[in-house]
Amino acid sequence: MDTEIPQLRLGFIGLGLMGKPMAGHLLKAGYPLTVHNRSHAAMDELVALGAQAAATPREVAANSDVVITMLPDSPDVEAVVVGPDGLLAGARPGLIHIDMSTIATTTTRRLAELEAEYEVKHVDAPVSGGDIGARNATLSIMVGGDEYAFVACQPIFEKLGKRIIHIGPTGCGQIAKACNQIMVAAQMVAMGELLVMAQKAGADPEKVIDAIKGGAAQCWTLDNKPQRLFKGVRTPGFKASMQYKDLNIVMDMAKAYQVPLPATAVNTQLFNAMIVDGLGDFDNSAIVSVLERLAQIQLKTNEQ
Amino acid sequence: MDTEIPQLRLGFIGLGLMGKPMAGHLLKAGYPLTVHNRSHAAMDELVALGAQAAATPREVAANSDVVITMLPDSPDVEAVVVGPDGLLAGARPGLIHIDMSTIATTTTRRLAELEAEYEVKHVDAPVSGGDIGARNATLSIMVGGDEYAFVACQPIFEKLGKRIIHIGPTGCGQIAKACNQIMVAAQMVAMGELLVMAQKAGADPEKVIDAIKGGAAQCWTLDNKPQRLFKGVRTPGFKASMQYKDLNIVMDMAKAYQVPLPATAVNTQLFNAMIVDGLGDFDNSAIVSVLERLAQIQLKTNEQ
Numbered sequence: 001m002d003t004e005i006p007q008l009r010l011g012f013i014g015l016g017l018m019g020k021p022m023a024g025h026l027l028k029a030g031y032p033l034t035v036h037n038r039s040h041a042a043m044d045e046l047v048a049l050g051a052q053a054a055a056t057p058r059e060v061a062a063n064s065d066v067v068i069t070m071l072p073d074s075p076d077v078e079a080v081v082v083g084p085d086g087l088l089a090g091a092r093p094g095l096i097h098i099d100m101s102t103i104a105t106t107t108t109r110r111l112a113e114l115e116a117e118y119e120v121k122h123v124d125a126p127v128s129g130g131d132i133g134a135r136n137a138t139l140s141i142m143v144g145g146d147e148y149a150f151v152a153c154q155p156i157f158e159k160l161g162k163r164i165i166h167i168g169p170t171g172c173g174q175i176a177k178a179c180n181q182i183m184v185a186a187q188m189v190a191m192g193e194l195l196v197m198a199q200k201a202g203a204d205p206e207k208v209i210d211a212i213k214g215g216a217a218q219c220w221t222l223d224n225k226p227q228r229l230f231k232g233v234r235t236p237g238f239k240a241s242m243q244y245k246d247l248n249i250v251m252d253m254a255k256a257y258q259v260p261l262p263a264t265a266v267n268t269q270l271f272n273a274m275i276v277d278g279l280g281d282f283d284n285s286a287i288v289s290v291l292e293r294l295a296q297i298q299l300k301t302n303e304q
Numbered sequence: 305m306d307t308e309i310p311q312l313r314l315g316f317i318g319l320g321l322m323g324k325p326m327a328g329h330l331l332k333a334g335y336p337l338t339v340h341n342r343s344h345a346a347m348d349e350l351v352a353l354g355a356q357a358a359a360t361p362r363e364v365a366a367n368s369d370v371v372i373t374m375l376p377d378s379p380d381v382e383a384v385v386v387g388p389d390g391l392l393a394g395a396r397p398g399l400i401h402i403d404m405s406t407i408a409t410t411t412t413r414r415l416a417e418l419e420a421e422y423e424v425k426h427v428d429a430p431v432s433g434g435d436i437g438a439r440n441a442t443l444s445i446m447v448g449g450d451e452y453a454f455v456a457c458q459p460i461f462e463k464l465g466k467r468i469i470h471i472g473p474t475g476c477g478q479i480a481k482a483c484n485q486i487m488v489a490a491q492m493v494a495m496g497e498l499l500v501m502a503q504k505a506g507a508d509p510e511k512v513i514d515a516i517k518g519g520a521a522q523c524w525t526l527d528n529k530p531q532r533l534f535k536g537v538r539t540p541g542f543k544a545s546m547q548y549k550d551l552n553i554v555m556d557m558a559k560a561y562q563v564p565l566p567a568t569a570v571n572t573q574l575f576n577a578m579i580v581d582g583l584g585d586f587d588n589s590a591i592v593s594v595l596e597r598l599a600q601i602q603l604k605t606n607e608q
Contacts, residue, residue, distance in 0.1 A: 079432040102346075105505055128519045140519045165515040168507050175507040176515045179498035183521035186494035189489070189567045194483035197554075201409055201561045203448075203472050203479040211480045215432045215444045217487035217540075219523035238520075250501075257505045260598040263493045266570045294564040 009034070010156070011064030013057055013080055014101070015042035018127070018134040019070035022100070022160050024070075025137050027051055029159045034063040043078075057081070061090030067097050073245060074103040081111055083108065093119035098153055100141075102126040102181075105250045106176040106256045108144070112170040121149045122170055126177035127161060130238045132200070138162045144172035178253055181246040184284070185267040187221035188243070192288035195229070196295045205300065206230055225285040232301035234286035241280035244271040314460070315339070315368035316589055317361055317384055317391075318405070319346035322431070322438045323374035326464050329441050338367040360440035361385070365394030370460065371401050376533055376548060378407040385415055396447075397423035404445075406430040406485075406601035408505035408553045409478040410560045412448070416474040425453045426474055431465060434542045442466045446484070448477035482557055485550040488588070489571040492547070493595045496574075496592035500532070500599045509603065510534055511570075529589040538590035545584030548575040 008031060012023040015037040023046055027033050033051045036059070037043045043053045054060045057080045063069055067087055071077050077099055081087045087097060097120055099108065112122035123145035133139040139161035139202075143150055150166045157164045167176045198208040206226070213222040228234075247268040254261045273290045274280065284287070292298055312335060316327040319341040327350055331337050337355045340363070341347045347357045358364045361384045365371055371391055375381050381403055385391045386460045391401060399423055403412065409428075416426035427449035432571040437443040443465035447454055454470045461468045469478045511528070517526040532538075551572040577594045578584065586593070596602055 037392045060392065064589045072455050128516075128521075140515070142515050162514075163518050165511070167511045167515055171505070172507040172511075175502055175505045178505075179502050179507075179512050180497040180516040180519065180521045182501065183491070183494045183516065183523070183526070184566070187521075187523065190487045190490035193563075193565045193568055194486040195563065197486065197557065197563045197565070198479055198483050200563050201475070201479045201482075201557060203476040203483075207469070207471045207476075208480045208483050211444070211446045211467075211471055212432075212484040212487065214467050215484065216524050217432075217484045217491075219487070219491065220520050221523075222487070253505060257501065258599065259497075259501045259504050260595070261497045261501070262574060262598075263490070263567060263570050264497055270566060279497075291564070294566075295562065 003185035008091045009063060009065045011035070011054070011060035011067035012070070013037070013060055013067065014070040015046065016070065016072070017131045019134045020045065022070060023051065024049060025159045026156065028092070034060050036060045052075045057087045058085045058090035061087045065095065066153070067095065069097070069099045069101055071101045073101070074107040074249070077101050077103050078107060078111065083113070088115065088118050088120065091118055091120045096121045096123060096149055096152060098125050098156070100127055100174060102123045102177050102246055102249065103174060104252050104256070105178070106253070108174050121145065123149045123153055124171060124173040128177065128180055129161070129234070133161070135193050137301065141165070142167055142173040143177035144168060144170050144174060177246070178250045181243070181250055182261070182264050184221070184243040184248055185243060185271070186263060187219050188284050188287050189267045189270055190287065191221050191225060192291040195226070195288055195295060195299055196291045199299060200295055200297055221285070228243050229285060229288060229299060230302050234282045234289070236281070237283035237285065239280065240271060240274050240282055240286060243284040244268070244275055244280065247271055293295070311386045313338070313369045315358070315364035315365060315371035316374070317341070317364055317371065319350065320372040320376070321435045324349065325439045326374060327355065328353060329463045330460065333493045338364050340364045360389035361391045362389045362394035365391045365399060369399065370457070370575070371399065373401070373405055374405045375405045377405070378411040378499065378553070380412060381405050381407050382415065385419070392419065392422050392424065395422055400425045400427060400453055400456060402427045402429050402460070404431055406481050406550055406553065407478060408556050408558070408560070409475040409482070412478050424450065427457055428451045428475060428477035429457070429461065430477050432481065432484055432600070434540070437465070445469070446471055446477040446480035448472060448475050480548070482554045485547070485554055486565070486568050489547060489551055489575070490567060491523050492588050492591050493571045493574055495525050495529060495589065496595040499530070499592055499603055500601060503603060504599055504601055506592045520532045524590070532587070533589060533592060533603060534606050538586045538593070540585070541587035541589065544575060544578050544586055544588050544590060546587040548572070548579055548584065551575055558584070589592070589596065
């Protein structure tokens, strides 16, 4: 593991909105890279940039010292790891599996135990910062795993993100991400509720935001989202469907770890309503749409 | 009204934790000041500083060009304004009544209409920043009322606060304050939920906070409150009982203006539980106590 860093052979599984630009950064950094993806178009793009395509996760593992997965949800990661064509079928002892997907900590811990039987080290490293962060390599990366594995992976993380924090042992990255989503969802829903309240009670929502964001209500959400909403822009950003997926992971953890989360439960159901309304591809700040519908108004928009 | 500013005769009703230091700042600025308070001790302190004591709100109004009220709740303000010993009984046409209490917008608008019949101008100017803000004259002041009244009051506000924003016509200050409390309560509850989740799932809450407060979860609450909680400090700050009172005002407005607020409803009930637990005199961030009890754990504290 103390060969020169670019000699480390990497694998990347899951070339979606996040994974594709991330894999691109690793290629540009000079790492030999083997990629796999369910659909072939994204693989072809990376092969054109110098990556090697693999037909299965097993083949990726066989070619790699470190395999990164960036997949939508817990079952996707599980499917890639186990089975005759899975990562473990191709892994040699000493391989590191960095899972940068956002999944349930319970799944992470189960997979880590299974991988340990193969002498494969599991590092959970979910990110925040969205597709913009993935494209600009400015992701926040929350890492769980032992200190040795963290240090070994750090040069890789530095090609992908800006804020890289080792939280604790396996699963702690996923816990931090879940905690992040509890707060983000709370801010999004509160912003929606207060915008609708301001307008319906007869105050200019824009002036209310200006007044309150300088005090104890200040948050990233109020600093970044209202101006887009006032321009009528509700496109992502961070898709509501992903926020909802992450909130379901949080609620699964609430059950597994016996942590009653009354507020997050309501926020999850409001995002559920947003998905039911067919608005899952909009930004998470567009949760205001659900609150508009409940109050039967539309938020004012400014001329663009 | 364009006499030299310190010649304006002020009245101040409500010399509590907030009102007393505020009245003190106005005295120090050189304003002639008549004060009234239900209990006499606070009045005596201000008289020692040069204020004149009045037996009733009516007497305060008779001695003043501008009367400021700083009272706990809507009924308190109503009681001070109406009746044979009330503010209106002593008011001359042209008097300005600045209500800096946090009360329901519906009450503010009703009082403003009533006062208009006496040619008294109502300005609603609730604050945020707590007793520390009151003592240091660093309050945020959210103002509702016409432009003329706002301009006339601005020199007074500048002795009391730092961030002074005119939101719109009468009631708009109270609307902004209600919106502020929607967000503050959401952040406090989300922080409580995520701290308990982090610890019970097995991550160090302190490291989780460090990891997430640099990203989309960033907020005033995460920047200012966790370090106190980790030291075991749950004293105010801003009392939970006041947060609960303000949330009840928000929920009254939700009913009056027909704005369903599902998340704030839950947050209100969690603060209700905190009051039932006898913790109303603690800081609003101590809402984590309710979530600790639900999850049957105690948040770790560091040595001081």
